[in-house]
Amino acid sequence: MPPASATTDPKKTRPRKGEGQWALGYREPLNKNEENKKNDDGLNCAQRIIDVYSKAGFDSIDPADLRGRFRWYGLYTQRAPGIDGGKTAVLEPEELDDRYFMLRIRIDGGQLSVAQLRAVAEISTEYGRDTADITDRQNVQLHWVRIEDVPAIWEKLESVGLSTTEACGDTPRVILGCPLAGIDVDEVLDASEQIQQVYDDHIGSPLFSNLPRKFKSSIAGCSVYCVNHEINDVAFVGVTGPDGTPGYDLFVGGGLSTNPMFAKRLGTFVRPDQLSDVWAGVCGIFRDYGYRRLRHRARIKFLIKDWGPAKFREVLEKDYLDYALPDGPAPDLDPGLRRDHIGVHRQRDGRNYVGFAPKVGRVSGSTLSRIADIAEAHGSDRIRTTADQKLVVLDITDDLVEPITAQLEDAGLAVRPSVFRRQTMACTGIEFCKLAIVETKARGERLIEELEQRLPDFPEPVSININGCPNSCARIQVADIGLKGQLVTDDDGNHVEGFQVHLGGAMGHNAAFGRKVRGLKTTSEGLPDYIERVLRRFQEQKADGEAFAQWVVRAEDGDLS
Known part of the structure; x- marks a missing residue:
């Protein structure tokens, strides 16, 4: 105060x-969230997880902890399988809950050592069914975590200087920092x-x-x-x-x-x-x-x-x-500057950093373990996450640039990615998120593959951000092509997964939120056709040096549909 x-x-x-x-004297809680926080600080639930819930199991968890205070330690119940997007806003939270958790590991400044990355990888493979996502907040998220395993996970993280404290919740979350x-x-x-x-x-x-x-x-x-x-x-x-x-x-x-x-x-x-x-x-x-x-x-x-x-x-x-x-x-x-630090570039000490792109941030514990091994084998003890779902290995000498590039590429981690692989992001989506309406990660991976085949030489840095709901975890409003998940009607009158389209968003010198064209939506299945069509029109109509977002401002609605 x-x-x-x-x-x-x-x-x-x-x-x-x-x-x-x-500050104006109004201290009485005015909703359930505020009442829950007043009743007990979210930081206090850690000891209950260690002493009670991990021993007695999922059914012993107080609902106020389960859907509230657990977030103070990076824990959200994940979406139960088989619930379609039409039920997201209809069902009660307990009807959407699975008995497993998403666990978010905070990585402040995106800074990891080989030992830390290995610890995260081992937790993923041992406790998270080999799942892992690099987020656009420089965190790593795991899935399929059981409450019984959380104390052991915390102990392993703490042994290498990592934590899940305040990774979620009404708290100061991870502090973003430049990976370089x-x-x-x-x-x-x-x-x-x-x-x-x-x-x-x-x-x-x-x-x-x-x-x-x-x-x-x-x-x-x-x-x-x-x-x-x-x-x-x-x-x-x-x-x-x-x-x-x-x-x-x-x-x-x-x-x-x-x-x-x-x-x-x-x-x-x-x-x-x-x-x-x-x-x-x-x-x-x-x-x-x-x-x-x-x-x-x-x-x-x-x-x-x-x-x-x-x-x-x-x-x-x-x-x-x-x-x-x-x-x-x-x-x-x-x-004119890109923000993602992808590729091979010189460091101030004469060595090099190597930035590379998983597809839409989706990796696995096994992949993270391989990245740690590759970095260590090439003399690096510093790996960084980025705010664009990418990773960077620091401190590579000139003679090891090509060998590490080859090994990363062999692992499916593109150092010289296509425009589409470099510029596409996706949130967690309906696979695990209780707020989502549509699937995003696999859709994003397939979209990249389709566009690479259809537009193999497309040169422009057009960003495509895919979100499973309106909350914009994947930053749809500031993407060249932002896709907000929702149910849409297909040509046969069926309600299917699809997206509302935002076009021409940007940050930096010409910051603007994406333009919404009235009625412009696409089904998930029709997404590759739509994006190919719009990008070809952009190539046909753009002026010399004109960026996609600038073209969108002057384009006719028909050219954007």
Whole structure:
């Protein structure tokens, strides 16, 4: 809570009581989620998992823990098999629940050693039926996890310095960071120390374990802005300050889902030694002033939309930091740069990093184990995950670039991928997710294969993001082609899996949310035909140097259908 001497005048900010803002005295829970958190901190359920649930089994789990507090440790019940998408919004949670869990392992900054990657791989093969997904939040997700095995999984993770603490829930989730931190030739600064400090100072702290909703952070000095600061709740972006010293520009309030918003610049310059305190200040404002009544309005983006950046900065400086931050420069966004770090590139020390692409982030424990072996055999102890469902191996000498590339390619991990393999992402989908309406991962893999055959020489970096529901875990609104899963009607009048289409989304220099053409939908089966048709029209009509998103803005509706 802000101190008693807080300068903010409650009379000027007091909303109707229904918003449930703590700082204005409204502490009574206004929904079941808030009541559940008030009854017991989500961090407290770990001991129950160890002492009770893992011994007595699934049926012993308190429902308030099962569908609430378990998320504070990266655990969600996965979707029971055989439930079609039409029942997603109809059935009660207990009817959708399987007796197994998705487990999310947080990998702050995307940083893994060989030993850590091996530990994750071994957990996958021993406890997760060899499942693993690289997410666009730099995490690894496993499936088919039994409650009985969770303590052993935690012990193995902790033995290599990994954790599932606050990987989900109304908490500060994984901190995104550039996978090339400390080695990139062009980076503004290495943010690794600041990521570690925020983790050490604040993750798992009761001060921030009851937020209105999830809180997504990024801290990076990357010159191509690979962690997508535009859509994080709080983002620290590397810039060079007025005196030539590197530091951070501060953005607040980005997020997608059903009400997408780009983050707002506060216009401040944050020194590296200030960052942890500033992060805590932003998170504290969210905790104290965030809207807790309605879950769909509980993200920080709604608060900053109502307050505006100037007021948010004033409250941050006066009530949470007790000092003013200087004005600072904005990042210089280059519209021509890709953000994914794929391929072979030189490090600042003369060695090389090798970025490679699984299909839509889907791997396996066996594949992760092989990646660890390949990295180690070629002299690397550093593997990184990216914010685009990809991986990078660091520190490869010139003479080992071709051998490691060949071994990764033999493992089905493309170092020189097609445009479609490089640019396609997919969320978990109906296979495991209780919110999903359609299948995504296998659909994405088949789509890549189809487009590679139909358009083998397609040169343009067109992104295709596939989501199983409206919540945009796969960032559909900022993709060139964003696909939102829903049931659609086919030519025979049947309700089948399909997608609403968003076109021309982008981040960076020309940030925009994708255009929705009225009535534009496609069935899952018709998806390859649709995308091929639109991409061929783009090739026929585009001007020299014109990007897909720019063409979409001027294209006729008929050309986009």
